[in-house]
Amino acid sequence: MTEIALLNVFVFFVGAAAASFLNVLVGGTGSIRQNLKRKRSRCDSCKMDLRWWELVPVVSWVVLRGRCSRCSSVIPVFHPLSEILLGIAFVLGYVSASSTAVALGYVGLIMVLYFFSVYDLFHGIVPRKLLFPLIAGAFLGRIVLAIAHAEWQMLVTGLIGALSGYAFFVILNFLSRKGVLPREKKSGESFGWGDANFALLIGLVLGWPLSFIALWIAVALGGLVGIVILLVVRQRGATMPFIPFLSVGTLVALVWGYAIMDWMRLYLSY
Ligand SMILES: [Zn+2]
Numbered sequence: 031m032t033e034i035a036l037l038n039v040f041v042f043f044v045g046a047a048a049a050s051f052l053n054v055l056v057g058g059t060g061s062i063r064q065n066l067k068r069k070r071s072r073c074d075s076c077k078m079d080l081r082w083w084e085l086v087p088v089v090s091w092v093v094l095r096g097r098c099s100r101c102s103s104v105i106p107v108f109h110p111l112s113e114i115l116l117g118i119a120f121v122l123g124y125v126s127a128s129s130t131a132v133a134l135g136y137v138g139l140i141m142v143l144y145f146f147s148v149y150d151l152f153h154g155i156v157p158r159k160l161l162f163p164l165i166a167g168a169f170l171g172r173i174v175l176a177i178a179h180a181e182w183q184m185l186v187t188g189l190i191g192a193l194s195g196y197a198f199f200v201i202l203n204f205l206s207r208k209g210v211l212p213r214e215k216k217s218g219e220s221f222g223w224g225d226a227n228f229a230l231l232i233g234l235v236l237g238w239p240l241s242f243i244a245l246w247i248a249v250a251l252g253g254l255v256g257i258v259i260l261l262v263v264r265q266r267g268a269t270m271p272f273i274p275f276l277s278v279g280t281l282v283a284l285v286w287g288y289a290i291m292d293w294m295r296l297y298l299s300y
Pocket residue numbers: 073074075076077078098099100101102103
């Protein structure tokens with residue numbers, strides 16, 4: 031194996047380990063603070079702490095054939111799948127980063143995206159106490175970057191990205207209240223305001239026009255999955271978490287955004 035391939039395998043396992051840590055943090059029960067205090071991962075059925083060889087991401091699940099070594103209850107396939115997913119996301123971020131500092135930034139962002147996605151998936155909400163400081167931080171980051179590079183455009187593109195993303199959800203919710211778009215029964219809107227707030231963060235981080243690409247990838251993916259769910263479950267008005275789609279859109283825009291724009295320009299000019 032070449033050195034680069036070995037490095038990618040290492041980055042993959044760092045991502046997979048991050049997933050298993052974040053899964054404990056999001057947890058099924060207990061607050062994030064409580065989950066943080068619980069130092070070791072444990073089996074959900076027999077509550078026994080896992081031993082070191084049961085904690086190796088992906089590998090342990092395969093070796094144990096998806097069952098706890100003590101009580102032999104099934105370990106949900108979500109665990110290895112989520113570890114593989116975040117491992118791949120880490121490698122993608124690492125490979126497309128131009129420097130070590132940028133790579134660390136990408137990895138941090140990917141962890142944030144993952145955390146909010148899994149939280150939305152399990153709890154159906156976006157924790158504001160965590161999201162709002164991140165939005166403020168991203169805004170400050172844009173200001174610092176703009177001053178450091180003496181380029182106000184850096185701040186402007188971030189603001190346009192954030193506000194256009196937020197406006198996008200405002201318009202969609204307006205249309206769903208008017209009955210133009212399908213909507214959730216309880217609120218009468220098609221999206222939660224957590225999604226709109228999350229779009230503020232994405233817009234500030236990616237900046238216009240990458241934020242626009244992220245949004246449309248999210249809508250396209252979400253639409254596809256929504257149609258499949260509608261066909262399989264045949265239940266209208268069911269809620270579907272949207273943060274995972276926004277997160278995938280953000281990662282794709284981050285890694286391939288400019289390539290996608292080049293391709294579109296080429297395609298549209300013929
Ligand atoms: Zn067990």
